[in-house]
Amino acid sequence: MKKKISIKKILSWLLGSKSLPFQYTHHFVLLVCAAVYTFSVCFNIALGVSDDFNIYLQMGLVPAIIWIWYQSRWKGNFHKMAIIFAYFLSLVSIPTNWLGNGGSSGPTYLMGMASLIYLSILLRDISLYRRLGQALIVLIPIPLVYIEYLYPELIFSYPDDTLRQIDLTVSFILIGFIVIIIMENYFKRFQLEREKAEYLTEQLRFLSEQDPLTSLYNRRGLDRYFEEKANSHALFSMVILDLDNFKHLNDQRGHSYGDEVLCSLSGVLKDRAIKDKGIAVRLGGEEFVLLLPLNAEDAVESTKKVVAAFSREKLAHGFVTFSAGVAQAEPEESQESLLKRADALLYKAKKSGRACILM
Numbered sequence: 001m002k003k004k005i006s007i008k009k010i011l012s013w014l015l016g017s018k019s020l021p022f023q024y025t026h027h028f029v030l031l032v033c034a035a036v037y038t039f040s041v042c043f044n045i046a047l048g049v050s051d052d053f054n055i056y057l058q059m060g061l062v063p064a065i066i067w068i069w070y071q072s073r074w075k076g077n078f079h080k081m082a083i084i085f086a087y088f089l090s091l092v093s094i095p096t097n098w099l100g101n102g103g104s105s106g107p108t109y110l111m112g113m114a115s116l117i118y119l120s121i122l123l124r125d126i127s128l129y130r131r132l133g134q135a136l137i138v139l140i141p142i143p144l145v146y147i148e149y150l151y152p153e154l155i156f157s158y159p160d161d162t163l164r165q166i167d168l169t170v171s172f173i174l175i176g177f178i179v180i181i182i183m184e185n186y187f188k189r190f191q192l193e194r195e196k197a198e199y200l201t202e203q204l205r206f207l208s209e210q211d212p213l214t215s216l217y218n219r220r221g222l223d224r225y226f227e228e229k230a231n232s233h234a235l236f237s238m239v240i241l242d243l244d245n246f247k248h249l250n251d252q253r254g255h256s257y258g259d260e261v262l263c264s265l266s267g268v269l270k271d272r273a274i275k276d277k278g279i280a281v282r283l284g285g286e287e288f289v290l291l292l293p294l295n296a297e298d299a300v301e302s303t304k305k306v307v308a309a310f311s312r313e314k315l316a317h318g319f320v321t322f323s324a325g326v327a328q329a330e331p332e333e334s335q336e337s338l339l340k341r342a343d344a345l346l347y348k349a350k351k352s353g354r355a356c357i358l359m
């Protein structure tokens with residue numbers, strides 16, 4: 001466990017935070033490049049598959065790459081260093097590798113392809129530099145092939161075919177490994193951003209469907225839920241509830257006490273909706289809706305349970321009643337029609353003395 005933590009610490013010291021995958025990958029590629037150049041120098045000296053000029057140049061490039069890493073990782077110059085490194089790849093690394101490492105028969109094309117992928121991702125939001133860098137990498141083999149054709153003596157040739165095959169194979173494995181890391185991190189970043197967008201969309205929808213005072217669904221939430229229920233052709237009923245003489249209560253006890261009563265009833269409605277696998281909605285003011293996957297009779301029973309639970313709520317100025325209308329949805333019935341029917345029953349309940357449930 002201790003070892004794991006210390007490796008994590010070393011990686012984060014070298015590469016930065018994983019939550020910044022572009023910086024993280026960039027630092028990783030820089031350090032791997034420095035290591036690959038060091039390895040190349042040893043490999044080329046040992047096997048003699050490169051000329052002295054290329055070997056000295058590669059030796060000199062190691063501290064240059066470390067400097068770029070240092071500036072990017074510790075001096076906050078990520079963007080500037082990304083541009084320098086991308087252009088260093090196309091203008092220095094590819095031509096020198098071409099001259100010193102077998103020309104068109106060496107691994108430079110592989111290097112060019114990896115550089116193209118890396119530059120396209122690294123400079124993704126710096127359009128001008130990206131396009132210019134891409135054009136340079138794509139076009140740079142043209143003069144190099146030309147030089148190779150006109151002055152073949154300038155190109156270091158492999159002493160034999162076996163060494164060429166070894167060099168190409170080792171280069172392919174190293175470059176393939178770097179490309180995998182780049183792509184993996186790119187997709188990780190893409191996935192992180194997609195997850196973030198999905199989360200924010202969900203949050204936004206949640207907030208847009210929520211009543212701020214009671215945290216119940218609002219009319220928008222009811223619309224969505226109704227559509228889902230109607231499309232599933234499942235049986236459901238609508239209960240419209242309205243607190244009785246709420247204006248009077250507000251006038252007598254004050255608006256904030258009125259809010260307390262609204263919140264208290266909302267809590268009871270929410271619990272009931274959860275138990276019955278439906279939803280509780282605040283339509284507006286002191287009017288609420290329960291949409292329950294029940295027939296009308298069961299919805300009435302459920303509403304009676306709301307009356308009982310609400311009567312047990314400890315309200316400072318005593319029990320408050322409500323009236324309700326219950327209507328079961330007909331097949332293919334629209335929301336407006338169902339609301340109208342339930343509302344008519346509520347109106348009737350109010351007219352017949354309040355504090356009752358009609359269906």
Ligand SMILES: Nc1nc2c(ncn2[C@@H]2O[C@H](COP(=O)(O)OP(=O)(O)OP(=O)(O)O)[C@@H](O)[C@H]2O)c(=O)[nH]1
Pocket residue numbers: 213242243244245246247248250254255256257258259262284285286350354
């Ligand atoms: N405290 C509080 N009051 C609200 C809110 N929204 C609406 N109201 C009040 O609710 C009252 C509704 O009054 P009415 O529509 O006349 O209904 P009522 O007095 O309940 O009468 P009946 O429905 O016939 O029993 C009004 O006084 C509104 O100001 C709110 O968010 N908080």
